[in-house]
Amino acid sequence: MNLTERLRRLPPAAFAAAAGLAAFCTYSAMYAFRKPFTAAAFEGGPVLLGLHYKSALVIAQVLGYMLSKFIGIKVVSEISGGRRAAALLGLIGMAELALLGFALTPAPWNLIFLFLNGLPLGMVFGLVFSYVEGRRTTEVIGLVLCASFIFASALVKDAGRWLMGLGVSEFWMPFMTGLLFTVPLLLSVGLLGSLPPPSAEDEALRTRREPMTGAQRSAFFLRFAPGLVLQILVYMLLTAYRDFRDNFLADIWNDLRGAGHQVNFSATETWVSVAVLAVLMLLVLVRDNVKALMINHLAVFAGVCIAGLSTWAFGQGYLSDYAWILATGFGTYVAYIPFNSILFDRMIAAFRYVSNVGFLIYLADSFGYLGSVAVLIYKDFGAGGLSWSAFFIQASYALALLGGAGALLSAAYYLRKYRQEVSRPA
Numbered sequence: 001m002n003l004t005e006r007l008r009r010l011p012p013a014a015f016a017a018a019a020g021l022a023a024f025c026t027y028s029a030m031y032a033f034r035k036p037f038t039a040a041a042f043e044g045g046p047v048l049l050g051l052h053y054k055s056a057l058v059i060a061q062v063l064g065y066m067l068s069k070f071i072g073i074k075v076v077s078e079i080s081g082g083r084r085a086a087a088l089l090g091l092i093g094m095a096e097l098a099l100l101g102f103a104l105t106p107a108p109w110n111l112i113f114l115f116l117n118g119l120p121l122g123m124v125f126g127l128v129f130s131y132v133e134g135r136r137t138t139e140v141i142g143l144v145l146c147a148s149f150i151f152a153s154a155l156v157k158d159a160g161r162w163l164m165g166l167g168v169s170e171f172w173m174p175f176m177t178g179l180l181f182t183v184p185l186l187l188s189v190g191l192l193g194s195l196p197p198p199s200a201e202d203e204a205l206r207t208r209r210e211p212m213t214g215a216q217r218s219a220f221f222l223r224f225a226p227g228l229v230l231q232i233l234v235y236m237l238l239t240a241y242r243d244f245r246d247n248f249l250a251d252i253w254n255d256l257r258g259a260g261h262q263v264n265f266s267a268t269e270t271w272v273s274v275a276v277l278a279v280l281m282l283l284v285l286v287r288d289n290v291k292a293l294m295i296n297h298l299a300v301f302a303g304v305c306i307a308g309l310s311t312w313a314f315g316q317g318y319l320s321d322y323a324w325i326l327a328t329g330f331g332t333y334v335a336y337i338p339f340n341s342i343l344f345d346r347m348i349a350a351f352r353y354v355s356n357v358g359f360l361i362y363l364a365d366s367f368g369y370l371g372s373v374a375v376l377i378y379k380d381f382g383a384g385g386l387s388w389s390a391f392f393i394q395a396s397y398a399l400a401l402l403g404g405a406g407a408l409l410s411a412a413y414y415l416r417k418y419r420q421e422v423s424r425p426a
Contacts, residue, residue, distance in 0.1 A: 308400020
């Protein structure tokens with residue numbers, strides 16, 4: 001009996017654990033090829049067109065990542081199951097070669113290699129999630145997968161700092177971190193590729209998932225355009241905020257406690273990931289897809305409000321800096337993670353629309369990272385006088401006000417749409 005057949009025969013809880021582990025490990029390993037460079041300060045680097053060198057590096061990678069998301073709208077939504085594993089390994093291999101180019105090329109010309117590093121990596125999440133969508137246990141698997149956003153980002157930064165402590169330079173550290181995670185990547189992709197497709201019962205509960213043509217994607221967007229536009233706008237805010245916090249958390253801590261203060265990223269962010277999972281896992285108990293869709297919107301609303309309210313409490317002296325950073329992380333990911341797994345999966349199931357989540361995730365992600373680039377450029381040119389922490393405080397208030405309003409309007413649209421199209425009497 002091969003591994004796929006063994007996995008097929010597992011009870012739902014055991015299958016969810018195995019699939020969640022495979023997805024979590026695969027995407028966590030990918031982070032080792034994307035995020036470790038943000039642990040370095042790159043102080044003394046060249047100023048490029050008014051941009052701090054590290055800001056320029058982040059923007060270069062995010063530009064590649066953003067372009068990858070636009071490409072992924074087509075690629076991820078159309079790719080067949082048999083080609084996913086090879087595509088995953090090929091894309092991550094290209095990113096590692098780009099990190100080698102970054103190490104070998106002197107600054108500032110090595111910027112191009114961070115762009116090339118981001119270009120393939122933007123399609124990895126959609127390929128990973130395509131293995132697990134449309135199942136009765138998708139919430140559990142998807143949330144375990146999305147926990148890697150928080151945990152793995154901190155883990156690879158700590159790995160990068162460890163390598164630099166051994167004498168590895170800031171420029172070689174990203175490539176060397178990728179090498180450390182190559183074997184775990186191969187093992188986890190092998191397990192992920194062995195998952196059986198959704199069963200007939202899965203399809204009955206969550207709607208069949210299929211690749212989508214360009215015409216099918218256009219028809220889907222036009223049917224749900226007002227709600228999708230609202231969701232994309234909220235997600236743009238969330239992505240820009242989450243990316244800024246993630247990429248410049250070391251700099252924010254330097255503002256708060258001084259440049260000599262060492263922060264254990266894994267220690268702070270692990271608590272965030274555990275708390276977010278504990279809250280969002282409760283959605284597994286909701287079988288009704290429409291109710292779950294509304295609760296997902298409520299989670300987004302609550303998350304952005306937590307980011308804003310905790311920032312106010314920190315400013316008033318009611319929260320310590322440590323508690324504030326934890327609270328903004330918790331609020332951000334409670335709002336951000338549903339967009340990357342369960343919200344769109346429940347939307348498709350609620351409206352019984354044969355399609356796939358990859359299209360919706362990449363439609364939102366492409367504009368989300370466009371917003372992230374815009375915020376990074378604005379920080380250096382429009383708000384250059386603000387410190388990292390002061391800018392983050394302003395961004396927290398903007399996210400709470402605009403993101404909260406957008407989440408409520410989106411929920412109202414989908415509830416009205418469902419009542420008009422699905423629940424009305426025949």
